[in-house]
Structure formats: structure tokens, C-alpha cells
Amino acid sequence: MTGSDVPRGGVRGAAFGRAAAMAQAGRRRRRRGRGEQAMVPEAQFSSYYGRPILKKPVWAPLDIAGYLYLGGLSGASSLLAAGGHVTGRPALARSAKLAAAGGISLSLVALVHDLGRPVRFLNMLRVFKPTSPMNLGSWLLAGYVPLTMAAAASDVAGRYRLVGSAATGAAALLGPAVTTYTAVLISDTAVPSWHEGHRELPFVFAGSGATAAAGLALAAAPVAQTGPARRLALLGAALELGAFQLMKRRMGLMAEPYEEGGPRALLRSAEILAAGGAALAAFAGRRRSRPLAAVAGAALLTGSAALRFGVFHAGVASAEDPKYTVVPQRERLRAPTD
Amino acid sequence: MTHSDAGRTPRPEPDETRGNQLFGPQPNVAGAAGYPDAPPRMGFFTDTTVCIGCKACEVACKEWNAVPEDGLELTGMSYDNTQGLGADTWRHVAFIEQRIPAGRDSAAGHPDVDVFDAARGLGGSPEATAPATGTAALAGQISPVSPDGRTELRWLMSSDVCKHCTHAACLDVCPTGSLFRTEFGTVVVQQDICNGCGYCVPACPYGVIDQRRGDGRAWKCTLCYDRLGTGLEPACAKACPTDSIQFGPLDELRERAADRVARLHVSGVTEARLYGESPDDGVGGDGAFFLLLDEPEVYGLPPDPVVTTRDLPDMWRHAAVAAVSLAALAVASFVRRPR
Numbered sequence: 001m002t003g004s005d006v007p008r009g010g011v012r013g014a015a016f017g018r019a020a021a022m023a024q025a026g027r028r029r030r031r032r033g034r035g036e037q038a039m040v041p042e043a044q045f046s047s048y049y050g051r052p053i054l055k056k057p058v059w060a061p062l063d064i065a066g067y068l069y070l071g072g073l074s075g076a077s078s079l080l081a082a083g084g085h086v087t088g089r090p091a092l093a094r095s096a097k098l099a100a101a102g103g104i105s106l107s108l109v110a111l112v113h114d115l116g117r118p119v120r121f122l123n124m125l126r127v128f129k130p131t132s133p134m135n136l137g138s139w140l141l142a143g144y145v146p147l148t149m150a151a152a153a154s155d156v157a158g159r160y161r162l163v164g165s166a167a168t169g170a171a172a173l174l175g176p177a178v179t180t181y182t183a184v185l186i187s188d189t190a191v192p193s194w195h196e197g198h199r200e201l202p203f204v205f206a207g208s209g210a211t212a213a214a215g216l217a218l219a220a221a222p223v224a225q226t227g228p229a230r231r232l233a234l235l236g237a238a239l240e241l242g243a244f245q246l247m248k249r250r251m252g253l254m255a256e257p258y259e260e261g262g263p264r265a266l267l268r269s270a271e272i273l274a275a276g277g278a279a280l281a282a283f284a285g286r287r288r289s290r291p292l293a294a295v296a297g298a299a300l301l302t303g304s305a306a307l308r309f310g311v312f313h314a315g316v317a318s319a320e321d322p323k324y325t326v327v328p329q330r331e332r333l334r335a336p337t338d
Numbered sequence: 339m340t341h342s343d344a345g346r347t348p349r350p351e352p353d354e355t356r357g358n359q360l361f362g363p364q365p366n367v368a369g370a371a372g373y374p375d376a377p378p379r380m381g382f383f384t385d386t387t388v389c390i391g392c393k394a395c396e397v398a399c400k401e402w403n404a405v406p407e408d409g410l411e412l413t414g415m416s417y418d419n420t421q422g423l424g425a426d427t428w429r430h431v432a433f434i435e436q437r438i439p440a441g442r443d444s445a446a447g448h449p450d451v452d453v454f455d456a457a458r459g460l461g462g463s464p465e466a467t468a469p470a471t472g473t474a475a476l477a478g479q480i481s482p483v484s485p486d487g488r489t490e491l492r493w494l495m496s497s498d499v500c501k502h503c504t505h506a507a508c509l510d511v512c513p514t515g516s517l518f519r520t521e522f523g524t525v526v527v528q529q530d531i532c533n534g535c536g537y538c539v540p541a542c543p544y545g546v547i548d549q550r551r552g553d554g555r556a557w558k559c560t561l562c563y564d565r566l567g568t569g570l571e572p573a574c575a576k577a578c579p580t581d582s583i584q585f586g587p588l589d590e591l592r593e594r595a596a597d598r599v600a601r602l603h604v605s606g607v608t609e610a611r612l613y614g615e616s617p618d619d620g621v622g623g624d625g626a627f628f629l630l631l632d633e634p635e636v637y638g639l640p641p642d643p644v645v646t647t648r649d650l651p652d653m654w655r656h657a658a659v660a661a662v663s664l665a666a667l668a669v670a671s672f673v674r675r676p677r
Binding site for chain 1: 360413415416420424431434461507510511512513515518531532533534535537538539540541542543544545546547549550553554555556585596606633635638639640641642643644647649650652653654656658659660661662663664665667668669670671672676
């Protein structure tokens with residue numbers, strides 16, 4: 001029969017690929033890993049000519065995934081900066097302060113660049129709105145950005161040390177929030193694979209931010225001062241990988257977009273780079289090898305970026321496919337409620 | 339298939355006070371939004387059983403609201419070339435062609451009436467006097483017979499629109515306050531405030547609001563806020579020739595809709611069900627709800643939408659614990675000096 005011959009119930013009973021064929025061509029990326037088992041049986045569901053129910057995010061991947069990454073790098077760097085500052089590791093402290101200030105400035109540029117009306121950026125601060133993570137994030141950044149700037153400037157200039165110390169400490173207090181709030185930012189949407197991960201995603205981002213900050217410190221500071229960064233890399237990688245596994249296990253069908261196509265490749269690389277980078281960092285520390293530490297640092301930085309881009313694209317894929325909207329909601333309706 | 343979604347089980351309510359802010363029934367939306375003596379909440383009841391797919395609503399909406407053209411293309415999938423709601427489509431008529439067993443199209447409601455015969459009578463042409471052909475024969479002509487028996491086609495047509503949710507995710511997540519609740523309980527974008535952050539777009543559980551290309555801001559149905567202010571009904575409802583789109587106070591519409599469903603059920607249209615009318619659903623009930631003849635997803639509607647901000651307190655809790663964990667990892671990393 002022809003494509004317009006929709007059986008009763010829309011395309012219910014039709015295989016997923018058929019539904020896609022009835023929608024616009026070329027929208028699908030259905031590539032399962034070689035020999036990998038489907039996590040759940042192929043879902044049967046109805047849809048309106050296979051068209052997505054949700055609107056996919058209009059955010060540019062480079063801007064917003066980049067923002068998630070740089071925000072994580074920056075927030076965790078503020079912790080390393082304060083630690084280095086307090087424990088007498090000036091080179092570690094300086095590189096981390098510069099990383100925090102540079103990272104968050106760049107991420108701010110990315111955020112503004114992504115706006116449909118960039119000149120209206122300050123409208124973000126015309127209200128204080130706890131129901132909007134983006135609004136709270138803007139206020140958080142409004143406090144955090146000047147602190148990182150002051151901390152970095154004071155360190156580099158060697159002046160106003162008291163102000164610099166205070167700014168370093170305050171930035172370290174806000175830093176973890178800057179790192180984890182971005183998980184709330186993307187979870188607080190109807191995008192199935194983001195929303196469903198709202199419990200674990202902050203921990204994934206915390207771990208990933210830690211590995212990125214540690215990576216930058218390893219690449220930028222002498223080996224003698226980067227002991228804490230090496231340990232942070234190990235702890236961060238463990239948190240990131242553990243939380244991500246837990247998240248996927250809890251998500252059921254909605255974990256699928258993380259296991260397919262481009263996101264799968266990105267997230268596999270992120271895993272390998274985080275684990276490998278952390279191990280290499282430990283090895284470099286034992287060998288006192290600066291070049292090895294730099295390689296480990298680059299691996300950690302790249303891995304953290306790959307994770308954010310992987311999560312971003314998986315979410316977009318889950319919004320583009322009506323399966324991830326309809327099937328879980330149907331199951332929810334079917335589930336016996338007490 | 340024949341069960342009604344109207345009897346959906348309400349989700350357990352964790353906290354009454356919070357529930358009214360972010361989730362759960364909220365009988366006084368405008369009051370909760372800060373209007374002390376607001377007019378009654380206004381909305382749409384779209385009765386799809388009488389929709390004829392004329393798209394007058396689409397046209398009237400575009401005309402009144404000066405919504406720009408957004409592509410003139412043929413989808414090839416059905417008579418639906420509009421495709422879906424978006425920044426430049428605030429009313430969208432869905433067309434669903436279904437093959438069902440012959441005689442099962444109870445939606446028609448008058449199985450004994452031959453519409454072709456009746457139509458011939460209207461023209462007064464010589465054929466009008468010709469003896470009526472059997473219904474079965476006609477069904478055979480217009481719908482090919484499937485191997486397992488007789489079938490016929492039925493068309494479902496439905497005019498979709500922004501739902502003006504009781505708990506609107508787009509409004510909740512909007513960082514600028516551009517999206518706001520009107521005194522009529524509807525949800526409207528203030529175009530002089532919107533900075534095009536795009537957060538509302540993936541937040542909407544129905545995929546309604548979108549960013550306009552070249553403009554950068556988010557646009558959606560305003561329920562003709564300007565017309566409501568002067569006591570007029572929205573353009574789409576005004577233009578609807580069959581009263582498929584009904585506008586009025588939400589309480590009244592809900593009563594009317596319940597009555598309509600009951601009457602349809604009595605006349606054998608058991609698949610008739612209301613969608614989005616229940617204040618116990620995941621968005622606290624829609625300001626624009628529908629009477630459907632099949633599952634919502636067949637029309638491109640989510641079967642059980644939930645406002646994402648229901649889980650926001652939980653998200654912040656997890657993010658706070660994660661932030662503390664990160665700080666703890668950093669402290670742990672500095673505890674021992676390297677040797």
C-alpha cells in the first residue's frame with residue numbers, strides 16, 4: 001500500500017523505520033552499534049505521520065554545549081584556584097584562576113551569541129524568577145563572573161591581594177553551583193532524554209567539570225604543584241562515569257539516544273578520554289613528566305567537551321523522535337496507580 | 339481504543355501548597371498570577387467531530403495576527419500542508435486518513451443516511467431522481483477492500499492550537515518574564531521583552547511555541563489577547579463555520595464538552611474522549627482542550643504531558659547535592675600533599 005494509507009490508529013503497529021518513511025525523509029539516524037542488543041523491545045506506538053511531537057531545542061550546539069562545557073570547566077577551576085591559593089601552590093592557583101575567568105567569559109559570549117536578540121541580553125536580569133533555571137543562572141553568573149575576574153586580575157597584577165583572596169574564596173563558593181546548575185538548565189525541559197536524567201545529570205556534570213578543570217591545571221601548571229589536580233581528575237572521572245551509568249540504567253527507553261549514532265560516538269570517546277586521561281595523569285605524576293601530564297590534561301579537557309556535546313545531541317535526538325515522547329507516556333498511563 | 343482518557347488517574351500530589359504553584363489543580367490561575375479580581379478564565383473547546391478541515395481558522399489567525407508566511411510546500415502525506423504548530427502557525431488543522439472495518443465509523447453518527455444520495459438531492463440535477471445506490475457498494479467504490487474483509491476510510495480532522503496550560507512550562511522557564519499570564523488566564527509572549535533565548539521551545543510538552551527565523555524571538559497563539567480585551571472572540575473561533583472551535587469561559591466549555599461526549603457515547607460514538615480538560619492532568623488542565631475520536635498521539639498530541647517544572651524542586655535538590663559533592667571532591671584532593 002502507499003504511504004498515505006494509514007491504518008486505523010495512525011502508524012500504530014508500523015515499525016519505527018516505516019513511520020520515518022512516512023515523515024520527512026532523512027530525519028532519522030538509526031544506527032545501532034554492531035551486535036548490540038536493544039535495551040527494550042522495539043516500541044509500537046502511534047504518531048501523526050511520524051512527525052515529532054516536541055519542538056527540538058533551537059540552541060546552536062557550539063554555543064550551548066560549549067557553554068555547558070566552559071561553565072563546568074570554570075566552576076571547578078575556581079575550586080582548584082582556592083585550594084592552590086590556600087595550600088601555597090601559586091602556579092596551580094594562577095592557572096586555575098585564569099581558567100575560571102577565561103572559561104566563564106567565553107561561555108558568557110557563547111550565551112549571548114545564541115540569543116535571538118543579543119542586545120536584549122540584560123532582559124535576563126529584569127526579573128528574579130526561581131522557576132526559571134536560566135534566570136537563576138544569569139544571576140549566578142552576574143555574581144560569579146566579576147569574582148573570577150577580580151581573583152585572576154589580582155593574582156596576575158600582584159596587587160590588592162586581600163581583595164583577590166576574598167574573590168578567590170567567594171568564587172570557590174559559587175563555582176560548584178555554576179558547574180551543576182547547567183544540568184538543571186537542560187533537565188527542566190520536555191526533552192525526554194534530558195528531563196528523565198534530572199537526578200543524575202548534575203553529578204555527571206560535576207564529575208565532568210572536575211576532570212576538565214584538573215585537565216587544564218595539569219596542562220598549565222608544573223607537575224610539582226598539580227598533585228591535587230591529579231587526584232581531582234581521578235575522583236571526577238569516577239563520579240562522571242558512575243553517575244552516567246546509573247543515569248542510563250534508570251532511564252529505560254529514554255537512554256537509547258545516548259547509545260546511538262553521533263551521541264554514542266561522542267560519549268564513548270568521553271568515557272575513554274576521561275578514564276584514560278585520569279590514569280595517565282596519575283602515571284605522569286609518578287614519573288614527574290610534564291609532557292605526559294600535558295597529554296593527560298588535553299585528554300581530560302577533550303573528554304569533558306565530548307561529554308557535553310554528546311549529552312546535548314542525544315537530547316535533541318530524543319526530541320526529534322515521537323517514540324521517546326509517546327511510548328513512556330503511554331506506559332505511564334497504563335501503569336497501575338494506587 | 340474505546341476507553342476514554344477523560345478518566346485518567348490523577349498523579350499523587352506530594353505537597354498541596356507547592357502543587358498549586360508548579361503542578362496540580364489550580365482553580366484560579368489569574369488570581370494566583372496576581373490579578374485580584376480577574377474575569378473568568380477563557381479558553382477554547384475544539385470539538386473535532388464537527389471539524390470539516392476547511393482551515394478557515396488557520397487563515398483567520400494569520401490574517402488577524404499578521405503572522406508571516408512560513409513556506410508553501412506540499413507534504414504529500416495528506417491534505418495537511420501546514421504540518422504543525424510553530425512560530426508562524428498558531429492554528430494547525432491535522433488530517434488523519436484511517437482505514438477501519440466497514441460499518442465501524444460510528445463517528446458519522448448516521449449510518450442510515452447516504453450522504454452522496456443526500457448531496458445529489460441538493461443540486462436538483464437529473465441524477466437526483468436516480469435510485470440510491472447501496473451504502474455497501476459506495477463504500478466499495480471509495481475505499482479498496484482489504485484482503486480480510488470490507489473496510490472503509492474515515493477522516494479525522496482537528497484544529498490544534500496552543501493549550502494555554504494551567505501550569506505552563508514555557509511561562510515557568512522564561513528567564514525574562516516575557517511570557518506572562520493574562521487576566522483571562524491565558525499565556526502570552528511580550529514581544530518587546532523576549533530576547534530569543536529559546537528556553538520555552540524545548541520546555542513546551544506539546545511542541546507549540548517556537549523561535550521565528552530571522553526575527554529571533556519566540557511566538558505562539560495569544561488567544562487573541564487584543565480581541566479579548568475588547569470583548570471579541572478570537573479570530574479562529576469567529577471564522578469556524580461549524581463551531582468546531584468554541585470560545586468561552588472555561589467552566590462553561592467544560593460543561594458543554596462533557597455534555598457533548600455523553601451524547602456522542604449514547605449515539606454509539608464510544609471512541610469520543612476529551613483531551614486536556616481535566617484539572618488533574620500533568621499540566622493542571624488546558625485552557626484549550628479537545629474532543630478527539632482516537633488516541634491523542636494519532637493527532638500528534640502527547641498522551642500524558644507533564645509540565646517539566648513539576649520536578650524542578652527535585653532538580654535543584656539534586657544539583658545542590660552534586661555541587662556539595664564536587665566541593666567535597668576538591669577538598670579531598672587537597673588533603674594530602676603529593677610526595
